[in-house]
Amino acid sequence: MFAAMWSEHCSYKSSKVHLRNLPTEGPQVLVGPGEDAGAVDIGDGLAAVFKMESHSHPSAIEPVQGAATGVGGIVRDILSMGARPVALLDPLRFGPLTDARNRMLFAGVVSGIGQYGNSIGIPTVGGEVGFAEPHSANPTVDVMCVGIARADRLVPARAEGTGNLLVLIGATTGRDGIGGVSVLASRTIEEDAHESRPSVQIGDPFTEKLLIECCLELVDSGLIAGLQDLGGAGLICAVSESAARAGTGVELDLDAVPLREQGLEAFEILTSESQERMLAIVEPPRLDPVRAVCEKWGLGIAVVGRVVSGGKVTAKLGGKVVAEVPAKALAEEGPVYERPMAPAPTAWVEPDLDRVEPLEAFLAVLTSPNVASKRWAWEQYDYLVQGQTLAGPGSDAALIRIEGTKRALALSTDGNGRYGSLDPYLGAAHAVAESARNVAVTGAKPLAITNCLNFGNPERPEVMWQFAEAVRGVGDACRAFGTPVTGGNVSFYNESGDSAIWPTPIVGMLGVIEDYGLAVRAGFPERGLAIFLLGDTESEFGGSEFQQVVLGSVGGRPPKLEFKRESALHRVLIEAASRRLLRAAHDCSDGGLAITLTESAIASGVGFAVDLGEDPVVAMFSESASRAVVAVELESVSALNGLCESEGLPAARIGETMGTRMVFGDLLDMEVEDARRLYEDAIPNLMERPAELAG
Amino acid sequence: MKRRFEVVVSLKDGLLDPQGKAIEGSLPTMGWSNVSGVRVGKHIELIVEADDEAAARRQVEEIAERLLSNPVIEDFRIVDAEELS
Amino acid sequence: MKRRFEVVVSLKDGLLDPQGKAIEGSLPTMGWSNVSGVRVGKHIELIVEADDEAAARRQVEEIAERLLSNPVIEDFRIVDAEELS
Amino acid sequence: MTARVGVITFPGSNDDRDAARAVRLLGGEPVRVWHNDADLSDVDAVILPGGFSYGDYLRTGAIAQFSPVLGAVRELAGAGRPVIGICNGFQILCEAGLLPGALIRNRSLKFVCRWVRVRVESASSALTEGLEEGRVLEIPVKHGEGQFVAAGEELERIEGEGLVTFRYCAPDGSVDDVHNVNGSSGAIAGLRNERGNVVGLMPHPEHAVDPDVGPTGGRPLIESLLEQAGARVLS
Numbered sequence A: 001m002f003a004a005m006w007s008e009h010c011s012y013k014s015s016k017v018h019l020r021n022l023p024t025e026g027p028q029v030l031v032g033p034g035e036d037a038g039a040v041d042i043g044d045g046l047a048a049v050f051k052m053e054s055h056s057h058p059s060a061i062e063p064v065q066g067a068a069t070g071v072g073g074i075v076r077d078i079l080s081m082g083a084r085p086v087a088l089l090d091p092l093r094f095g096p097l098t099d100a101r102n103r104m105l106f107a108g109v110v111s112g113i114g115q116y117g118n119s120i121g122i123p124t125v126g127g128e129v130g131f132a133e134p135h136s137a138n139p140t141v142d143v144m145c146v147g148i149a150r151a152d153r154l155v156p157a158r159a160e161g162t163g164n165l166l167v168l169i170g171a172t173t174g175r176d177g178i179g180g181v182s183v184l185a186s187r188t189i190e191e192d193a194h195e196s197r198p199s200v201q202i203g204d205p206f207t208e209k210l211l212i213e214c215c216l217e218l219v220d221s222g223l224i225a226g227l228q229d230l231g232g233a234g235l236i237c238a239v240s241e242s243a244a245r246a247g248t249g250v251e252l253d254l255d256a257v258p259l260r261e262q263g264l265e266a267f268e269i270l271t272s273e274s275q276e277r278m279l280a281i282v283e284p285p286r287l288d289p290v291r292a293v294c295e296k297w298g299l300g301i302a303v304v305g306r307v308v309s310g311g312k313v314t315a316k317l318g319g320k321v322v323a324e325v326p327a328k329a330l331a332e333e334g335p336v337y338e339r340p341m342a343p344a345p346t347a348w349v350e351p352d353l354d355r356v357e358p359l360e361a362f363l364a365v366l367t368s369p370n371v372a373s374k375r376w377a378w379e380q381y382d383y384l385v386q387g388q389t390l391a392g393p394g395s396d397a398a399l400i401r402i403e404g405t406k407r408a409l410a411l412s413t414d415g416n417g418r419y420g421s422l423d424p425y426l427g428a429a430h431a432v433a434e435s436a437r438n439v440a441v442t443g444a445k446p447l448a449i450t451n452c453l454n455f456g457n458p459e460r461p462e463v464m465w466q467f468a469e470a471v472r473g474v475g476d477a478c479r480a481f482g483t484p485v486t487g488g489n490v491s492f493y494n495e496s497g498d499s500a501i502w503p504t505p506i507v508g509m510l511g512v513i514e515d516y517g518l519a520v521r522a523g524f525p526e527r528g529l530a531i532f533l534l535g536d537t538e539s540e541f542g543g544s545e546f547q548q549v550v551l552g553s554v555g556g557r558p559p560k561l562e563f564k565r566e567s568a569l570h571r572v573l574i575e576a577a578s579r580r581l582l583r584a585a586h587d588c589s590d591g592g593l594a595i596t597l598t599e600s601a602i603a604s605g606v607g608f609a610v611d612l613g614e615d616p617v618v619a620m621f622s623e624s625a626s627r628a629v630v631a632v633e634l635e636s637v638s639a640l641n642g643l644c645e646s647e648g649l650p651a652a653r654i655g656e657t658m659g660t661r662m663v664f665g666d667l668l669d670m671e672v673e674d675a676r677r678l679y680e681d682a683i684p685n686l687m688e689r690p691a692e693l694a695g
Numbered sequence B, C: 001m002k003r004r005f006e007v008v009v010s011l012k013d014g015l016l017d018p019q020g021k022a023i024e025g026s027l028p029t030m031g032w033s034n035v036s037g038v039r040v041g042k043h044i045e046l047i048v049e050a051d052d053e054a055a056a057r058r059q060v061e062e063i064a065e066r067l068l069s070n071p072v073i074e075d076f077r078i079v080d081a082e083e084l085s
Numbered sequence D: 001m002t003a004r005v006g007v008i009t010f011p012g013s014n015d016d017r018d019a020a021r022a023v024r025l026l027g028g029e030p031v032r033v034w035h036n037d038a039d040l041s042d043v044d045a046v047i048l049p050g051g052f053s054y055g056d057y058l059r060t061g062a063i064a065q066f067s068p069v070l071g072a073v074r075e076l077a078g079a080g081r082p083v084i085g086i087c088n089g090f091q092i093l094c095e096a097g098l099l100p101g102a103l104i105r106n107r108s109l110k111f112v113c114r115w116v117r118v119r120v121e122s123a124s125s126a127l128t129e130g131l132e133e134g135r136v137l138e139i140p141v142k143h144g145e146g147q148f149v150a151a152g153e154e155l156e157r158i159e160g161e162g163l164v165t166f167r168y169c170a171p172d173g174s175v176d177d178v179h180n181v182n183g184s185s186g187a188i189a190g191l192r193n194e195r196g197n198v199v200g201l202m203p204h205p206e207h208a209v210d211p212d213v214g215p216t217g218g219r220p221l222i223e224s225l226l227e228q229a230g231a232r233v234l235s
């Protein structure tokens, strides 16, 4: 029981000491780290409840069900706060698609997320897919869920009120996943491979959908005093955490737990990670109406314990006390390690630009799976259900209308492991900057983040150094942008053999736009608009897509990031949008300016001609940070220049939207339609190669 | 010589079978409440052109292992083999 | 008396089987080009509590006809019956 | 007289709230119906919405056809009132024998969520009354089992008797294999019964009514339904 609770996954023993110095306060933060999910005030008495979690280890073993149960788990975290889930995002990383196994993993994970997310009626509105060799044996599968609740109705995960009943709702309990995710995520892939019992579980989205509707009906009718999902380490984790938070104790009656298989032992019932189960805290007189709601939704319900005073968790089976432990000892006083750290060496390579053939380089970057269209993945997701999706996959940030208001949530997940491999601090800071930029470029104001820190084995000093540096980077950037951390997840042991994944912090940024009628899209809407590049461009290729696919190796230092300049860019984008100055806006990221312009042209079919200055290859492919491309009516040019000057933000008018071709100075000239076909067909062509039948 | 083989792929015991559970749950409303243990799996037919039965059977086993089933969560068995032309 | 029945539900001949076609298409690239006629159907196990075999078999046929298969596009057959306790 | 349109919620339905919102947006009065209520006497029409009824286990709509409300749906259909099956609802109507044919797995073997064009093939149905045949509408599809199939002679009857109500098509209205999003026979996206009051379609008109969200090709279909439902009350 202790092994499961004090595993890396549940007790954060290696990471706790570093996570302490993340900024977690702010007027907008209603609930910070420590609860099932973070919550942020989004106005009109409403709260946005959101969190991100990793399900990488099970997905490496069984991609379809590993990813599917990842969706189920994160949705239950949001549900246990009493919020209706309104959006899912899935940041994913795989090995190169030239390898059949990586194609199978990619196809399986996407199929699993689609099968589960689509059938529970929550739109999957964004995410990312990145491809890099270190993720070959260790795919990274993170899932983010966002819910909306009344700020005054957030349900605590506290076992409050002695005499209250602990009511288990949902699926029956089986042996599957005994020590599942908590053990899986605390060992490397080899140690787990020869595990006899299948530690992967099968998701049941149908029961999850019933659980969502049932729990929300219980919350809306005020029938329950507390709600907690059953995640890692199952019942004992949920019970001890909610008792520890309330300073109470619990008496558990394991005979009352509905079992799927006969003859489970006490520790199996306590630590089973069977899916689709929730624990409600119910006042005795309310048990019957709670039972009626559960039976309406066809869900099993069982009273499995009572809240008692004294702060002890005692469990009985067959009339015998089988476990008696102080709740706090289990939930809060796990070991805290100060693991040794040592900087990891990084290679240094000087880029040699004159041998570069521009068209060849452009096509290599445009059709690189990291850059090319991800439609192959997100077209397998229902991004329309619930009818509030104003901007879905394919946009810089997803925009989800807050029903009944003129406001919308803006959501983006970002993280660049290649930058992190060169400088973990800077890589992590860039992840926060890029997700904030993706939100601001739509006109929305970034408010707060959740995050998932994906790393190798913490017992290796250089991994621990990478982790500490990455947490420092996230903290500094969040302080600079005023976007506190409301929660998140740590995933260690992402390595097999001697290859660990790159330090991959993935940030989920949540923002709000006050009037979604003023939201700005990435596509050029019409011809005759002036195109501006906001921000400075220097020769910065360290960790760039160009360096990887054209120069063939990764090295040097990632682009520099000045927090003041990045914040100025956000302010200009948000202010310009609110004054209807912008007809299009798109952030510069992987691949550089050439890709930003191409994506804006492809989105609408409107061509452009731009001047690249005297150093075209740098202008095209450098990945300098804190930049965005905007298109404005001619009469708005002076207003935009004035706004940029007031913020000290360089603004260069580089060209105009026109015709149906993309003209990059005298370097390159191509039909938008030809670029679109290459951009859209890159991943489908790779994926149609025969892969094992997945899912 | 052509031979038709039938392979059944089913979820490993102990693993939750959501399909089986949903079907079992709906049978009582249709008037049948004496049914239990509903498990749903895949049934695959394939015709193999091979000289002798043993070679053909070995090939079907390899196909079932690598493609038709997912060894992490499923077992398979060859339930039938029949000579055609 | 408990009896376990196995029912196979398969798409009617002549109707397109997208899954079967996809499997058949990927076999050559995995080194097997002597396989044809791949058809994917469902294999359903269920345990019926009934006094005599004939009554149990009739009930399984009715369940298969009304629920387990869609007569518009599928056929079914009971492939096995086994007495348990 | 505002048309009262029942929207059924099966365990696993997802687009029931969206269908109710679309009916309200276009002037109708949605009436939420729980699948266990066997009573549809106080509604003028009924929608079986999209989603994954009973998790779509076994076959899409296989289990939902046995739910208590289907009896009332059959009575409503028999009385000539509009009965509309959207996506999962269409699958349920086929499983229940209220519409011919069946929906099997998409040709691509993958779920697809995409804005597509459909062409109105028949104006004599509860969803297309008053629309001219050949009109092209932009509506989203989102399904994994949407490939319409029927046995040879059944398919000939469906085409011969003009029961096909929508076909997947190109923006200019031409029907070709590229735009047949799931491989359906005859690119059939939706069809009606002989009388025209029972209509099933895979695309989601309820997701194509709000200009803030996207194209509004679903408006004329829901407006036609409300008119048919209201007319029923008048005549």
Ligand SMILES: Nc1ncnc2c1ncn2[C@@H]1O[C@H](COP(=O)(O)OP(=O)(O)O)[C@@H](O)[C@H]1O
Binding pocket: A089, A090, A091, A092, A124, A125, A126, A127, A128, A129, A130, A370, A371, A374, A375, A377, A378, A381, A392, A393, A394, A395, A396, A397, A413, A414, A438, A589, A590
């Ligand atoms: N796995 C996914 N699920 C949903 N949407 C995705 C996924 N991957 C990418 N997208 C969408 O496609 C667009 C481009 O994806 P990508 O290039 O990976 O992200 P970014 O532009 O942030 O680097 C984004 O709008 C994103 O929302």
Ligand SMILES: [Mg+2]
Binding pocket: A395, A396, A438, A587, A589
């Ligand atoms: Mg972007």
